[in-house]
Amino acid sequence: MATAMFQQCIGTIQLNSCGDEWGSCKKFRNYSLRFISRGFALDVRLLTKGSFISSRSKLHLVHALSSHSSLVDPVSSISDGANDHQKNISESALILIRHGESLWNEMNLFTGSIDVSLTKKGVEEAIEAGKRISNIPVDIIYTSSLIRAKMTAMLAMIQHRHKKVPIIRHTESDQAKEWTRVFSEETERQSIPVITAWQLNERMYGELQGLHKQETIDRYGKEKVHEWRRSYDIPPPKGESLEMCSQRAVSYFREQIEPQLQSGKHVMVAAHGNCLRSIIMYLDKLTSLEVTTLELSTGVPLLYIYKEGKFIRRGSLVGPTEAGVYAYTESLALYRQYLDEMFQ
Numbered sequence: 001m002a003t004a005m006f007q008q009c010i011g012t013i014q015l016n017s018c019g020d021e022w023g024s025c026k027k028f029r030n031y032s033l034r035f036i037s038r039g040f041a042l043d044v045r046l047l048t049k050g051s052f053i054s055s056r057s058k059l060h061l062v063h064a065l066s067s068h069s070s071l072v073d074p075v076s077s078i079s080d081g082a083n084d085h086q087k088n089i090s091e092s093a094l095i096l097i098r099h100g101e102s103l104w105n106e107m108n109l110f111t112g113s114i115d116v117s118l119t120k121k122g123v124e125e126a127i128e129a130g131k132r133i134s135n136i137p138v139d140i141i142y143t144s145s146l147i148r149a150k151m152t153a154m155l156a157m158i159q160h161r162h163k164k165v166p167i168i169r170h171t172e173s174d175q176a177k178e179w180t181r182v183f184s185e186e187t188e189r190q191s192i193p194v195i196t197a198w199q200l201n202e203r204m205y206g207e208l209q210g211l212h213k214q215e216t217i218d219r220y221g222k223e224k225v226h227e228w229r230r231s232y233d234i235p236p237p238k239g240e241s242l243e244m245c246s247q248r249a250v251s252y253f254r255e256q257i258e259p260q261l262q263s264g265k266h267v268m269v270a271a272h273g274n275c276l277r278s279i280i281m282y283l284d285k286l287t288s289l290e291v292t293t294l295e296l297s298t299g300v301p302l303l304y305i306y307k308e309g310k311f312i313r314r315g316s317l318v319g320p321t322e323a324g325v326y327a328y329t330e331s332l333a334l335y336r337q338y339l340d341e342m343f344q
């Protein structure tokens, strides 16, 4: 696989020599190498005249200026004979993550639209989630506009083995867009756009927000509170039902996120228990009765494969060291193999 990848990218790889090792890089000048001062430390082998030359120097491979999104997405750029069939496989990964534990989860308060931070445990859960998805390609991230989802996305993404920088895109006004422009294509390629959308916020819990869940049960009864929390179409007092939440969240998913998957992008969505329940209801074609029993744990990533217009649920991801990751799909196994070779 490495052969195929280097064959594709050989003319455009950017390398950085390390001080006195510069001399050993000169032999590659025919490939128009550019030398820049940052990147990831790697031993790089380059293919020339049909055989590999092992560089004796320690080189810093930064990225390929190929027309492909980047080196970290080799799944779509594999082109050697053994892997030709891959070209016809168009599939994208979709990762859904409920945020890590929040301060109000810990205190057992109805949270809804209230913007509270993660707890220390929530931070740890987000980091653990990041480790679990560290072998899965991610090209773009969507989060709600609430800090617990944003923190989760950022903490998870800094665990990723491709080391791209997640950058929140501010599109709330023309000025915000203008003032947050990145003026280097190269830096842009080393980043992952993070889109925040209020449509992915937790369902608004109305007059329950800030109330203690157990005290609410004691006051209104277990059945009533369960109906407010888990029924599909009964809203809590002055709040949103799951159905109402689904109207904005699923519409956003279909209009904004699905087209990204259709175009081959790998997407991560960091959001909330009820918002994600509504999205999962859509993806898994659950009935309004089935969704009442769907519960999501904090900080556990779920993987879907989008292929030929269908969502295939692959369940929650195991830890990065467990071999099970290879079993998800052939493309994902190749991506992991690529990471193993490039980012040891």
Ligand SMILES: O=C(O)[C@@H](CO)OP(=O)(O)O
Residues within 6 Å of the ligand: 105, 109, 110, 111, 112, 113, 202, 205, 229, 273, 274
């Ligand atoms: O309080 C909330 O906003 C939600 C999610 O944490 O709670 P529940 O699980 O009761 O829907």
